[in-house]
Amino acid sequence: TDRTNCPPDNAALGRSTWTFLHTTAAYYPLQANERQQTQMTNLLESLSIFYPCNWCATDFRRDIKKNPPISAVAGRESLMKWLCARHNEVNQKLGKEEFSCEVKNLDARWKDGPEDGSCD
Template sequence: MTAEALPAGQPLRTTKETHPNLPPGLVLGPDGKPCKVCNSWQDWAKMKVKKKDDGAGTAPSTSKTAAGATAAAAAVALTASTSTSTPASADARANCPPDTAALGRATWTFLHTTAAYYPLTASKTQQTQMRSLLTSLPGLYPCTWCADDFGKDIVANPPDVTGRAGLSKWLCERHNEVNRKLGKTEFGCGEKNLAERWKDGPADGSCD
């Protein structure tokens, strides 16, 4: 599949036809190579499995069978994995550079929390600062296709920076837009929901 054949707003990914030596589905960066911060660590692990599997082709048939079984087992394990890592895998990767899921979670956490502490009614200076922060993200965010997609969303839906309630709801709606594209569960964007999630914690005191 070529870039022209991709749906608008979708990242360019590897296919068996375009990149026979790479696992299909990896997101490519502007340089045409797999983008580390645009893919999950599970995707990168698949690439290592494929390289090992390809390298086993020169081994004797018994070794090839063993290598194939090992690669197949690893592939099954990776397929079973989700973006929500188990505690053991999260601990094992605590010092690793962020993948696209970790970067996304950290960015959304920062933005939602910043909005939760934004003034109820923002001054002109604060509005300018917040607008600058949001509009700078498409030019600075490391995952280029994510940044481009967010940039288009900002143009189509200009941020409400007048105060806490408007900004919090706007960010929640932008986050849900991404969740819809990824097939994930959407968040409740009510004022009470957002305050509990990002500032006050639940009423039962479980986060105190």
């Protein structure tokens, strides 16, 4: 059956949230000003509090406490890499494949599409 209009399970919620986060990072200012850095830090910390999967939120809080976004929010490339690393922590926990966190790879997946034009 078509579950498009059903409430999201944890997998659908996760896919949507990662899509939002990685895409937002891919369009984040190359060099963010102080206000933007504070706002991004607030967004990430708020997500770790309100994310509507309790054990996911708890683990994410623990992970960002260990790896604070403080220097990552300085600009686009560092934020993309930091988020990729956080996502890889979850991938590892779930036994999923590790994603390669080079900016080129992240741009291809979340902004530009692959070079072969298959997403154009």
